Every structure is written in C-alpha cells, then in structure tokens.
Amino acid sequence: MPRDIQLLIGGEAGQGLVTIGQLLSKALVRAGYEVFVSQSYHSRIRGGHNTYAIRLGEGPFFAPRESIDILVALNAETVELHREQLTGWALLIADSAFDPDLPGTISVPFAELGPEPLWNTAALALLGNILGLSLEPLYQAVEAMLGKKHPEALAENREIMEKSRVWAEAHVPEHDFALAGGSPVADRLLLNGNEAIALGALAGGLKFCAFYPMTPATSIVLELIAHAETMGCVFEQAEDEIAAVNMAIGAAFAGAPSMVATSGGGFALMAEGVSLAAMTETPVLIVVAQRPGPATGMPTRTEQADLEFVLHAGHGEFPRAIFAPGSIEACYQLTQKALALAELSQSPVFLLTDQFLADSARPVAPFDPTAIVPVRAGAEPDTAVTPYQRYRFTDDGLSPRLLPGLSTHLVVADSDEHDEEGHISEDHGVRIGMVEKRLRKFALLQQEAIAPELNGEKGADLLLVCWGSGQGPVQEAVAVLRDAGRSVAMLHFSQVWPLVPAQFLDILQASGKVVCVEGNATGQFARLIQRETCFAMPSRIARYDGLPFTARYILARLEKLIAVEARP
C-alpha cells in the first residue's frame, strides 16, 4: 500500500469538484485511511480555477504536498496549470473531449457514461476503483449527501457509479495506487479548521455570535448556525463589523459567552470595539481568519500577516491574549480555552487562524462531549459586596462581574474612564488606579499562557520556529530532515501573546541555527520575539504569494539558507 498519495481535483468554480472531493475523503476516512484535504479557490462564483486536494494513505498527514500522483482534470486548463507537478508515475483523469495526451492519462468518455450532472459521481467511482475502495462506502457517502433532499436522484447515481467502475476495470492502466485494506477506526471526525473552531466554541459554552460575512471566516459562522438550534445559540448577521463586535459586547455584558469571526478588513472595523471591550472589561472572543492584505488583497488565499495588527489593535493600553492554533485539534481546544480565558480575564481574547487552516480537513479522534467545561458567565450575585461596584479595585485586577438584571444589584459599565462603580470619572488618582488595575490582569494571562511546543531535542543543530498554521508543513519538513539524519527540532507557538520568555528562550539559545518560518513578508513573529527577548532571528523563511507552506517549499528555502541537502 502506498504510503502517501496526493490526489488533486481541478476545475472551474461551479463544476462540483468540492462534491467529489468531500465524498471521497469522507469515504476514505470511514474506511480507516488518513487524509489531509486542502482547498484553493478564486474570489468568484463560477469559472476561474479551483482545486480540491486530498493527500491520502497511511499518514497521518499535516500538510498538503506539491507534487501530484492522481490528477482529476475537470477542464483542459487544469492540465496546463498542474502538469509540472505530476510525478513520474502519475495518473491523469480527464474527459476524452480534451484528451491531454500526457503519459498516465486516463481518457474517460464521460458523455457515454451518463448525463453531465452525474459526471461527478462517475469520477468518484473511477477514483474509488483506482484507490481500491469498494463501491459501497462511496455510494453510502453519496446517499448521505443526497438522501434527504433528492432521494429521486439516488438510482441514477448508483447506475453511473456502477457503469464507471466497469469502465475503469477495463480501461485504467496498471498502477500502484490501490490502498491496502484499511481497518475502519470508529467515530473519527473529518473536520477542517473552521469546523473545529465552531465545535470548540459550542463546546466552550458559546451562546451568541454576531458576524458580517467575510472569507475565510464565514464558514465558522455557517457551522455555528447549522447547530444553533440544537445548541441553543443566538446569532445575528449584523449590518457591518462594527455592529457585530458591539452586539457581541452587549450580549457578553448581559451574560452570553460571545464571539465574532471575521478577516483582516472586517477586523480593522472592530478595532474601536476591541478597545471598548477592554475598557468595560467585557469578555469577548474575536476570531480573525487571515488572508493576504492589505485592503481587499486576495480574499480566498492565505497569509499570516495580521499578527502585529491584532496584537496592537485598539487605542489605549490593555492586556489581551492571542491564540494561534496549528492543528485541527488545537482549533477545537484553543477556542474553548479562549472563551474561558475571555471570561476569566474579563477581556477581549483573540484566535488567529487563516485560509489555509480554515479549509484544511483531517480526521481527528472523537472529542468527548461530556468532558467539556463550558464557560459560566459572571459571578454569583450573592457573593457580591454591597454596594456592588463593577470595577472594584482588587489585587489581581479582577473585579466581581455581575450580570445586569439577574439580581437587584445594578451593573454600570462605562467606556469613559470610570470610578469603581462604573460612573464617568475625571479624577487623576482614579485614572491611575484603573489603568493599573486593568494592566494587572496581564499577570493572569501570562500565568495561563500556553508554552510553545518543542518537537525534537533541545540543542538541535537546527531549530525551526513557527506559529499557527505553520505547524503541519514545518513538522513535515522536520521529519524529512530527520530522516536524512539531521539534528533538527521545531518550536511551535500556538499562543503568540503573551510571550513568556522563560518558557522558550533557553530553547532558542541552546539551538544551533534558528530559522523562523512564517507566512508573511516582514517577519512579524520574529520581530516580536526580538522585542520581547532580544533574541534575533535574522534567518527567516517567508511566504507571501497567497499559498500555504509545504514541506518542499520550506526545504527549498532552507537549502538556500543553510545548504541542506535532504529533499522530500
């Protein structure tokens, strides 16, 4: 059984390539294989060039691969765009109408197999045949998709699938892609990053979400809305992002664990709201799904260039925490943690993701729904000292947060500088007290900070530093280098603020060469590390063309940087 097959389906938006991909990956996961799904698409509804890539086999896989073993070309352009990536042993599935005349081409007479709307399922059956999957799990996936809404279409789908299998058995040339019989693993979830964030939010006790649609954040909200009724969540599409964040703050003030999700441009409009949350000490989770900027930039592509902006957004000074999950599991876990920390610290808390992670799917072990510890908003009213003061000075900066209307205590919150009761104050002594009270909460955030994860040995010759979605590709690059006998380690930050040097500075200092890998042009995280520790990382691997990191990309750059020989 081949260890690692990269399959790519390419075509125009609207040709249904996502459907083929989803059905196939679902079937593969159920059959016990590993997959890593990644997507690439244009900012348009029809046309353009989109791809759905599935890396599959023994895995586990944590990143896409650049070379392609099986290419499904739904149009001629796909062949042109990807021919360079084809491996020597690649198969190319294309309609006989535009037979590309490349070695490995399987020229399929789709028109003979059935009517055009069914070609997707035909391709699915063909792929199943090549991968050695039996028809049943594939058909079940089709059934699960169509079953409720279009039962009438089941029969014809079944028919074309069977036809296609027969055709494949007769026409597919010899190849080495048949998977060994997988052993089904029970209950694995096939999740992409945004789905995992949505699940994490629900598990964490989210009760309110306001949003304004923006790629690549919208799908988080779509997932939440799909489950809102089951989970008792309230949501609202706001008139703009300013309204969204202010609604979330209002809801959080009144006791609903709340979030917003947006991308850089929408977040820019929320900056004043961030400052409001900080001043009023209202917990709110702000998810920023990054895409390349500035301005509208490349709406459907990926980048990690909003770190410094998110870290400093909002006027005035106040503490915050920023999580940057690197895996599907981390998306789920850290969203819960972020919601809890927002409530605990009565502050805005951020989760930074990006289009790459948002659209990357992987099977994960099932999460235990009974193990969750959902946020409970506010303190118990009967614990409050009378007269109740929302902003009472305390040693740790945390004042008892009561919820308005849930007791006879009156809760007063103010965006102006305020006294302990929450009323406007222009007193300079009060001002000093309140500034220091708010900043004292930073200690809590530091204490709660998640240490970066060291993969490998402290003191390795080479240390690759990364954050957020860089984890998977860097991990793979590290594995390749290790296989080639190099002493190499990875330090991945899934929380990028606060940084607690005691958690990692010795690792940086103990390493031979340190290279920072991040998806932006100017090296924002490297600069932040330098600011906080004076540890300089002049060696950087940057990517800012809108595409995600891959092991190959990293290794090629590394080669330039330090003449590394090993390649994937």
Added chain:
Amino acid sequence: MPRDIQLLIGGEAGQGLVTIGQLLSKALVRAGYEVFVSQSYHSRIRGGHNTYAIRLGEGPFFAPRESIDILVALNAETVELHREQLTGWALLIADSAFDPDLPGTISVPFAELGPEPLWNTAALALLGNILGLSLEPLYQAVEAMLGKKHPEALAENREIMEKSRVWAEAHVPEHDFALAGGSPVADRLLLNGNEAIALGALAGGLKFCAFYPMTPATSIVLELIAHAETMGCVFEQAEDEIAAVNMAIGAAFAGAPSMVATSGGGFALMAEGVSLAAMTETPVLIVVAQRPGPATGMPTRTEQADLEFVLHAGHGEFPRAIFAPGSIEACYQLTQKALALAELSQSPVFLLTDQFLADSARPVAPFDPTAIVPVRAGAEPDTAVTPYQRYRFTDDGLSPRLLPGLSTHLVVADSDEHDEEGHISEDHGVRIGMVEKRLRKFALLQQEAIAPELNGEKGADLLLVCWGSGQGPVQEAVAVLRDAGRSVAMLHFSQVWPLVPAQFLDILQASGKVVCVEGNATGQFARLIQRETCFAMPSRIARYDGLPFTARYILARLEKLIAVEARP
C-alpha cells in the same frame, strides 16, 4: 524682573477664563515677553474645573510649571484645588465674595467695579497692573477681540479696566512680579500645537480635509476651516470617521493633497482605510491627536499611548512613516514634511500629537510664507509611458502616479491585489511582485527619516530619551540637572517610524544611564527601540494620569530612579 512666573486662571467651564488668558498672553507676546500657555478642561460645556495657565517672563519656556505664583480664582473650588501648588510668595486674586483667607490674597470687590459680564476684563486689567503692563496693549487686545463684532461694548470695557487699575494701585500688596520693560519683537506668532499643524498643512499644500469632530483633534480642523476660503481648501464634516478617511483617499486619488485629523477612537475606525491607502498607494496624511484610552477614556486629557496602534494599524503589510513633533515649530514643519512624504512615497503618513501639545501655545518666530514648497500631486501626464500602468514595477517601488481625468490616460486603482495596470489579479507571481514593490518604498522612508535630536553631549552620564510632546518638559528637566552640575543629555525623536538605528544607537550605547520618558503606562517607545535595536531601556518614567509631563514630575521620578538631588 522675575525670570519665570507661573500664572493660573481657574474656574468653571463657561466662566470665560480662556478669554482672560488669551487676551493676556497675546498682550504679553506683543510686548516682547515669553509665554507658555497650557490648558486643562473637563469633558463638559458648563461647570467642572478648567484652568488656563500662562508661564511668563524671560523664558523661553517649553513646558508648564506645577507651582503657581499668581492664581486667579474665578470660584472658591479653584482655591481649594490649587492651594497646595502656591509658592511662598504667591498672589491670589479672588472675588471678595469668597475671600479665601490665604496669605497673598487680593480680595477684589468685582461687583463694585462693574457688572458681571465685564469681570473678565477687570481681572485682565488687574493682572496687567501686577505684571507692570501698561493698560494700552491690554485694551488693544480687547479691542481686537470685540472690535468687529461688538463695538458697542468697547467703552464699558475700557471703563472697567481703568477702574480696576485704579483699584489695583490702591490695594495690591507689595510683590515682585512686575516685568521689566520688554522690548517688542516684531511679528511673532502665538500658536498652539494644533494651530501650527493647521498652518503647516496649508503651507504644505493641503487642499482637502475630511473629518468627524473629536477632541483634541477638532481644533486643527477649525483652524483649517477658518482659512479655507483664503487658501482655496475644500473640507467636509463626514458622517463618521470611516467616511472621512475614504473621502480623503478619494480626494487624494483625484489629486488633492489630503488629510484627516482625529483621536484614537476615531482613528480606530480608520484602520481599514489606512490599509486601503497603502494598497492603492494613495498619499494621505493622518493626524492622530492622542488622549487617554482605552475607548472613550478621558476625552480632554493627554497621553502618548497610541504609538503602537498607529504603527500597526491596518491589516496586511506596508510601509508607513510616523512623525511626532515636540514643539510648535516642529508641528508646523513636520506637517509640511508629512504631506510631502505622503505624496513622495504614495503612502499613508502619520502625525502623532496629543492634547498637551494641541493646547500648548508659545510665541514663535514668523514663518516665511514665500519659502514654502507645497506638494504638487501626481506626475506629469506627458512623462507617462503608454500604455499607462498605475502600478508599474520599478526599482524603488514608486510607480508614476497620474491623476484621473487630467489626461487621456486611464488611472485604475484597486484594493484587491492587482496587476501593473491596476486590475484585480489572483496570480501568485504578480502578488509577490506587488508585495515586494510596496515594501521597497520603505527604503525611501528610511532615507528620508529625521534623526533624533541630541541635546547635550554624546556619552553623558545620564540620557533622557523621549518622543513627541515629551520634548519641552524633558528639556527643562535636563536644564535643571545641568545647572546642578550633572552630565546629562536628551535624545528626542520627532519621527518615531521608521527608526534608523545608525542615527542613534551609538548615542544610546555611549551613555551612562538611559531613561525613557513617555506618557503611557507600558513603555511603548522603549519597547519599539528594543525591538529594532535590542537596546533595552528598563529605566522608564511613565505618566498615565491624563496630565502632561512637567520638569518637576520627571525630576521627582528620576530621583527615585537614580537618586538625583537637584530639583526645579
């Protein structure tokens, strides 16, 4: 003649204390004296406690003083609030109605001198008498103010002024505040920071300003509007700050040198627009007049806590420049420079000021209106290569900027990533080219960067580092320390980004102790220096109670820091 007299007029908003102060300072400046005017007020229209302070004498003065030599108390509260600040030799002018019974009190029977609306001019005459000014320049100031609008009121004002002088000659106790005969200096302008910014903008060629009112930025716009007709400027009060910045960008695109002026909260709403200006490479000047945050904070007070926000505002990556004038002259000069640099670099450029600088007035030598070099927007159409490409790739990143409608060339600007023509592009190669093109402009900004100013010797035992409005107070503290025989220098940054370490790092390294003085709680500039140079400045003097630095404040903190003996 006393070298240094601090006079403070205190009372409620609406009592007219600003009028007394302005008339007196105008008369003093015309008479050839030095003044430094500072103002403090509450966020309300009537009531509260406001002050107008004039430091006067030989000067020049660059900061207010905390102790008071002459207090004019328009109400009893003023006495209570300021009694601790009175020097041993202070005079206190108060209405006999609330005779405060303190040494030095001049209990004035205002009601006997004239009707209440005229008490301001009465107080003015009294003050003139104490300072040894003749009545004439004071009366001229009153005339200049009332002349056009209320000529009918002149006679009664003159009458009460004369009455008051007579009363003063009979009742003012002996004192040492009479100024020696000043020698009038021709044509000096009495300007506060915001007025100087407005003048600088006009001199720099500003043609368009859009704004939404926000303290302490509004007065910049008020000055501009007052002169708009004379200078041929177009202005508009926008419906919100988002509209303001987008209007400015639209106007700049179409060829009007443009600016916006706001404070932190309003600026937060402009963050997306900043990113737009960067992406479309549209020059725009953004003035941020800081006040204490977060959120609404203290609307009429001062702080320097928006540096990091302004430096990182806007999603995505792009170069920018940030000026932070420290004096009235610098407000005038740097606003011109900022406008010019915006056009030169086709980028957003920032000017950071704050309430302290905004409301501080000082006489300055006249500026030469013929020496200006106003911005000329856009390149000449006939220099353009055909087909014209707004975003042509060039070595320095600067593409020829034509203006729409002024030639038959078509100008296409886009907030999406775009090709050289300005049309939307999703090509990854183009993306890389455009990212790098935009970032190349940073070299120009570095090259144009203003070096920090070293006051004193390189290698001094003590170096005080400051930026923006910190200049005046720090300069005075340095002078005091020098008088006490200490080896001390000041390094003032009037441009805080880009930082060019070659311009200052050796100075930092050569100094004994380095202390960073800045008006925020977390040490933002110190952190930035560390980020850029790895030079750490753990010794900091911070202020975040909403009040400006004074030499006394700095020296007291320094004493704690390094046991300095000297005090002002």
Added chain:
Amino acid sequence: MTSIEDYGKYETAWCPGCGNFGILNALKHALVACELAPHQVLLVSGIGQAAKAPHYLKANVFNGLHGRSLPVAIGAKLANPELTVIAESGDGCMYGEGGNHFLAALRRNLNLTILAHDNRVYALTKGQASPTSEQGFVTKTQPHGAFAASFNPVAVAVTMGASFVARGYAGMPEHLAGLIAQAIKHRGTALVDILQPCVSFNKVNTFQWYKEHCYELADDYDPTDHAQALGTALEFGERIPLGVIYAMEKPLFEEQFAVLKNGPLARQEVSREGLRQVMQGYV
C-alpha cells in the same frame, strides 16, 4: 411598587437650562409608570451630552462608544430578553455616527426603545452641525451654514415601517413621559425622537422656537394609518407634530430564537447530548 425616588438623584455635568433635564425627568417618570424597578432596566448609551443621561439615574448601564448604543442594546436584549432595554443617545450618536445601526435596528424590530435626544447639534464637541441640524445652521465647522438636507428620522422610520414612531419635546416633560412609557410598553422597536433645546450651542431651535412650532397631534389621530403617518412625519417646518405618529404590531425579532423562550442565555446549560449529536454529523 417603584417610586420616582428609587431612580435616585445625581449631580449632572449638563449646563443649567439644558433640555436634557426635562428628558431625564420624563424618563424616570415613564419607568415608574411602567412599574419597572431599576434592576429590570438596562440603559445603553453612546457618547455625547445626551449619552451621559444613564449616569444620572439608577439602572443597569452600558455607556459605550459614540454611535454604537444600538448594537450593544441589541446584543444585550438577545442575551437577556427579560431586560427592559433602552438605547439613549444624542442625534449625532443615533443618526450620524450610528446611522447604519439606526436603519438596521428599525428593520429588525426587537422589543426595545430608542430615545434620541435631538438637540440638532453635536454639543459635547462644542457645536458642529448634526444630521438633524437645519439647513443653513451656522457653526465653526459649517461657517456658511450646514449645506446638507436635514435628516428627518421620524419620516425615515415611518417609511421603513418601523413599528412605533413618536416625536416628543423636552419642554413638555409630562407629555414626553407619556410617550416614553408607551414606547417602553410597545412590543417592538420604538423610536422616540425628542426635540431638545441646547442652550449653549443651538441658538436657533430654542425653547421659544419649539413653543412656536410644535403642536400635539389631535386625540383622534390614528397612528395605524401608514399613509397619514407618512404625511404627518414629513411635516417638519412651520409646524412640528408631537405624539405617536405611527404604531403597529409586527413579529418580534427575538421570537426567531426558541432558546430565548427559556430566559437569559447566561442561565442556560450547554447540552452535552446536543454536542454529541452535532459531533456525530462529522463522522
């Protein structure tokens, strides 16, 4: 029973003679008339002179950002529908900076009340034109007079089919208290635009001016007649009608959400069983 004393007495930062005093007074009386205790009420304001009002009576308060009272109010109401939520701010806040939220709020129809202290000027920032300033209103930022047409929030609200639209006047606090009480009791989003003299910055629309121009709608005026309401709403010049200009019943926005029938979200448990089902969907 709640009494007016329960709502407390505070020192204010307003100018003597300001129209805001009448509005504050009317609001307190309306709350008492609605038999609401302070802890049942949430006042949400923005920034401005008007927006300080919530600090001057006893209630739960969220004094947020300039222009943003409505989205905060909506969020709070959706988190706890049992709260009586009142968004209270100035004309600049509601119709200027917050104009987009105003439109969206009227379209939604949550059960909340909007009180706009409409002094037709930006007062706290010292007198710039607001959206409701008269054309030609001269200020330091509009030295030749405001050019833009004056915004008529009442007419726009009626046009949009808002479910309760009224105009009150700060100089008639009793009448105003009645309007506010009706607005609070109305099931839906209720707008009360309140004409408010600003003695410091609006020397045109003074108490005297309003006295000369305002009239109360006749007792037999039918606020459910949309066409008539539109005509009445557009009447704003020589004569200015006061009263409930338009009122109708519409479904409440919050009724979309079944979960809100169970009361405040803060008190609802997260269903592990629900979560299990949701997760199962990804298998």
Added chain:
Amino acid sequence: MTSIEDYGKYETAWCPGCGNFGILNALKHALVACELAPHQVLLVSGIGQAAKAPHYLKANVFNGLHGRSLPVAIGAKLANPELTVIAESGDGCMYGEGGNHFLAALRRNLNLTILAHDNRVYALTKGQASPTSEQGFVTKTQPHGAFAASFNPVAVAVTMGASFVARGYAGMPEHLAGLIAQAIKHRGTALVDILQPCVSFNKVNTFQWYKEHCYELADDYDPTDHAQALGTALEFGERIPLGVIYAMEKPLFEEQFAVLKNGPLARQEVSREGLRQVMQGYV
C-alpha cells in the same frame, strides 16, 4: 464622438446568465449617449460581484473597500468636479456595510451618480441575505428566512428628498441605459437602484419573477410630484414600478466652495499671499 467600442470588451469573472451583464452593457451605452470619453469618467466601487464591474470597461477606476464607494466618490468629486463620477456597487455594499454613507450622500447632493446592482443578496460571499432581501429569504446564514424587513432604498431616498431617484432592471438594458443616462445628466446626486437577477444565489427574484412583477411608469407620470413619488416608491411587492420615480433640482453641494469654480484642486497654486495673511492673524 465616443462609441461603444471605446469602452472596450473584457472577460468577466461573473457567472453566465448573470444580471450584471445587462447592467454593464447599459452603463456603456449610457456613457456613449452622454458623449463622455472614458478618461472623463471615474467609476468608484466597493467589493462584491457588482463592484467588479468597473474593471470591465475602459474608464478611470477606484475599486475600494466593501461598503465605501460613496465616500471615495465624494472625495474625488470634490477634488475634481470636472470628473463624471459614478459610484457603482452591490446592494450589500451600498445599503448594508455602506448604509450610513448612503444616507449622508443623499443629504449632500453632489453631482454624482449612484448605481446599485440590487440582486438582493450578498453574492460574492456565497449567498447571505442583504438589506434588500425579501423577508423570509432562506440562506445558510438565515436558515429560517431573513427576519428583518426588506430595505426599500427608493422609498427612503424619496422620503429624504434626494434629487433624483430611479429604479431600473437589468433585464431591460435599453430602458436601463436611458435611466442611467438621465441620472448622469441630472445635476445632483442621482440614485438608480437596479434590480438584478443573481442566477447563483437568488432563486426567488429571478428574471421570470421580475418579468411578472415589474412595470414601466406611464409616460405621463410626473416625477416632480413628491407625494405621488412617495406612494410610487413604496409600491414594491406584487407590482414594482420602473423608471424615474422622483426628480427635482436642488443646489449642488460642490457649489459651496468658490475654489472649485476654478477646476481641479490638483491644478491650483498655493497662495503665498494668502498664507501671509493667515499667519498675520496669529501675531
């Protein structure tokens, strides 16, 4: 003379069958009818499918941020009043994210044109409800149907006394070209709300649906009658009127500024003498 060819032909990123094609076509014809050369025209758009339109014809273009076409257009017009400025974007852009600018622009009355491609959905982000979506419009983000009342931009514009308000339909490009030409020629802010089928995300308001519901205003319809216009504007359901619904003459915003009589600001010198006088005021 300008011809339709001068405006070029481009490949688009739109779906085959989209209503945007008809609008693009109508716009080109209107520009030709107005005898404008491409370099005299500035198209300003936001972000969305509609907002891509300016990339598909020859003209000066500023394709800015989602929701912000109007302020950019206003700024540009105030910098160079000689430009023919057209703000063109989708319903989400104009009435959703940009709602506050829409209100403010109508109040100002600059000499510019607003073209709203009103497909009653957020198309580029894959089909969420927009302000003009019908109540009950089902999407993935509005699974129980849009709850909020549908925004009627035409009615609000007429209520506010905007100086030119029209409704067109993408399926009638010739009629639409006529409307757009009138809007461009109108001295003042001219709104053309353009009903636009979106074949991918709006399966309710289709070409067929519009065909069944739209009608052209009668030739003798008098667009200067405000009361009648208001009634006509509010008609939006079974029957939807197309044409110029309201039109009147009002002073132009830009006429406030004497300097603009001299043409583009970019070509005006800074007066040293003026500056000297200004400085003298501070002595």
